[in-house]
Amino acid sequence: MIDPVIEVKNVVKFYGDNAVLDGVSFRVFRGETKIIIGASGSGKSTLLKLIMALEKPDEGKIFVQGRDVTSLRERDLPEIRQRMGMVFQESALFDSLTVRENVAYRLYELGADAADIEERVLETLGFVGLADAIDKYPAELSGGMKRRVALARALISEPEIMLYDEPTAGLDPVTSRRINELIIALRDLKNVTGVFVTHRMRDAFTLATQYAINGSGNVRFRREGEDLCIANTRFVMLRDGKIIFEGPDEILRRSEDAYIKRFLA
Amino acid sequence: MPFTPRTAVKEVQDITLLAVRAFFSAFRRPYYMRDILAQMDLVGVGSLLVVLLTGFFTGAVLTFQSANSLSRFGATGLTGRLVAISLVRELGPVLTALMIAGRVGSGIASELGSMLVTEQVNAMRALGTDPVKKLVVPRILATTTMLPVLTIAADAMGVLGGLVVARYLLQLSPASYLNNAWDGLVYMDLFGGLLKPLVFGATVAIVGCHCGLRTHGGTQGVGRSTTQAVVTASILIIVFNLFLTKIILQYT
Numbered sequence: 001m002i003d004p005v006i007e008v009k010n011v012v013k014f015y016g017d018n019a020v021l022d023g024v025s026f027r028v029f030r031g032e033t034k035i036i037i038g039a040s041g042s043g044k045s046t047l048l049k050l051i052m053a054l055e056k057p058d059e060g061k062i063f064v065q066g067r068d069v070t071s072l073r074e075r076d077l078p079e080i081r082q083r084m085g086m087v088f089q090e091s092a093l094f095d096s097l098t099v100r101e102n103v104a105y106r107l108y109e110l111g112a113d114a115a116d117i118e119e120r121v122l123e124t125l126g127f128v129g130l131a132d133a134i135d136k137y138p139a140e141l142s143g144g145m146k147r148r149v150a151l152a153r154a155l156i157s158e159p160e161i162m163l164y165d166e167p168t169a170g171l172d173p174v175t176s177r178r179i180n181e182l183i184i185a186l187r188d189l190k191n192v193t194g195v196f197v198t199h200r201m202r203d204a205f206t207l208a209t210q211y212a213i214n215g216s217g218n219v220r221f222r223r224e225g226e227d228l229c230i231a232n233t234r235f236v237m238l239r240d241g242k243i244i245f246e247g248p249d250e251i252l253r254r255s256e257d258a259y260i261k262r263f264l265a
Numbered sequence: 266m267p268f269t270p271r272t273a274v275k276e277v278q279d280i281t282l283l284a285v286r287a288f289f290s291a292f293r294r295p296y297y298m299r300d301i302l303a304q305m306d307l308v309g310v311g312s313l314l315v316v317l318l319t320g321f322f323t324g325a326v327l328t329f330q331s332a333n334s335l336s337r338f339g340a341t342g343l344t345g346r347l348v349a350i351s352l353v354r355e356l357g358p359v360l361t362a363l364m365i366a367g368r369v370g371s372g373i374a375s376e377l378g379s380m381l382v383t384e385q386v387n388a389m390r391a392l393g394t395d396p397v398k399k400l401v402v403p404r405i406l407a408t409t410t411m412l413p414v415l416t417i418a419a420d421a422m423g424v425l426g427g428l429v430v431a432r433y434l435l436q437l438s439p440a441s442y443l444n445n446a447w448d449g450l451v452y453m454d455l456f457g458g459l460l461k462p463l464v465f466g467a468t469v470a471i472v473g474c475h476c477g478l479r480t481h482g483g484t485q486g487v488g489r490s491t492t493q494a495v496v497t498a499s500i501l502i503i504v505f506n507l508f509l510t511k512i513i514l515q516y517t
Contacts, residue, residue, distance in 0.1 A: 049387070052390075052391050054387050054390055054391065074395065075290070075293075075395060077390075078393040078394065078395060079393075081390065081391055081392070081393040082392075082393035084391070085391075086388075086391040088384050088387070088388055088391075089384075090383065090384060092383060092384035092385050092387065092388035093385075093388075094385055094388070094389075095383070095385070105392055106392050106393065109295070109392070109393065109394055111295075153392070154391075154392075
């Protein structure tokens with residue numbers, strides 16, 4: 001049995017007296033993208049913060065690449081976090097730094113040399129299609145551009161694990177499609193393990209039904225057939241802090257649960 | 266948060282914990298020299314004008330009052346001495362620290378508070394950086410090293426302000442004023458005059474960082490943190506000053 005990259009075990013998290021997560025357990029394997037769906041306030045974003053160890057759960061354990069992030073001290077966490085990337089809901093770009101400095105942040109912190117950093121920044125910004133915006137400040141960018149810069153900032157050190165907190169929320173269909181394709185390409189071409197939090201079912205199903213292949217010189221996206229499970233994506237559905245569904249999209253769509261049916265409609 | 270003995274003790278505990286964490290992370294890599302220098306520029310050069318003006322007018326007004334009081338005893342000649350002692354021992358360090366609490370402490374709290382509510386601090390942690398090292402340590406180091414320098418500048422401007430008043434408004438001899446001022450000071454004043462700003466500088470920065478990083482409740486919370494940082498730092502400065510004076514006088 002292959003060890004999971006991320007293992008969440010019986011996690012309970014309280015905010016005040018309210019249990020946002022109440023005994024949540026799941027595993028994410030290498031190269032897989034786990035889509036966490038659920039209504040607003042169902043604890044989806046909290047789950048990501050717990051995996052990144054930005055907050056500690058009140059009960060339960062979380063293992064990332066076999067190491068228990070819930071019991072590590074803050075000073076020992078950077079080492080693990082450097083192998084992970086996170087795209088925040090509101091982008092959370094450093095507003096006192098330019099796009100170049102934002103994207104280069106991680107490499108700069110690791111002490112890479114300037115020429116190498118510049119090359120990687122241009123390459124990564126090219127990947128998200130924002131090479132022109134390199135000298136702008138976050139305040140000069142639109143919401144979609146910010147989201148893509150945030151994606152570039154997380155991707156620059158080629159993390160093995162990516163956490164996406166509603167990366168497409170509030171964006172127009174063209175931009176969200178672009179971001180979804182970037183995430184699919186990372187999953188299928190770079191074998192990145194991902195956790196994708198969203199409440200937009202359209203984006204979730206795009207991720208679950210499309211796959212990327214390396215065409216002649218460019219990346220192509222294909223849609224999988226009716227009964228195929230090519231896209232390496234599984235769903236986890238949260239309701240009131242509990243998991244009410246876990247599995248692939250084909251089964252989710254056929255679910256007879258009234259709440260899930262209403263959510264998908 | 267209501268002010269009760271319990272919250273006050275918790276507050277002191279949190280501030281101490283932050284200070285201890287900052288102290289130990291200051292000795293571990295990476296060192297963020299660039300951030301330290303940028304903060305020093307912001308705190309030191311940025312506050313220079315405010316501090317110089319404060320020093321000058323404080324020295325001037327102090328000379329007026331001292332000469333006025335001393336004239337009743339026929340001791341106007343001692344004006345320089347009294348002004349120098351009051352400035353170097355008390356007013357210079359305390360007023361400079363209060364100005365810095367208003368200018369730098371508030372700046373630190375609002376900047377870190379805004380970074381916290383916009384998730385920039387979390388983003389920083391997610392990118393593998395320890396915010397205590399990257400944000401807190403440079404601010405503490407910069408404020409702690411710059412405040413003594415600013416205090417010296419304020420003291421010097423105070424004596425100059427006193428000199429202007431003594432010469433042009435009180436018709437005292439500038440030479441005797443300066444000589445008298447110089448005679449009033451002992452070497453221990455150098456130590457005392459610099460120990461105070463060292464402690465005050467660390468206080469302003471730690472309180473500012475603590476209030477900023479504890480911010481909750483969005484934009485309104487940032488405002489609250491800023492006010493709290495200035496108020497707490499100012500009170501602590503005034504209280505610490507009493508204890509420091511007691512300690513310093515004991516060894517003089």
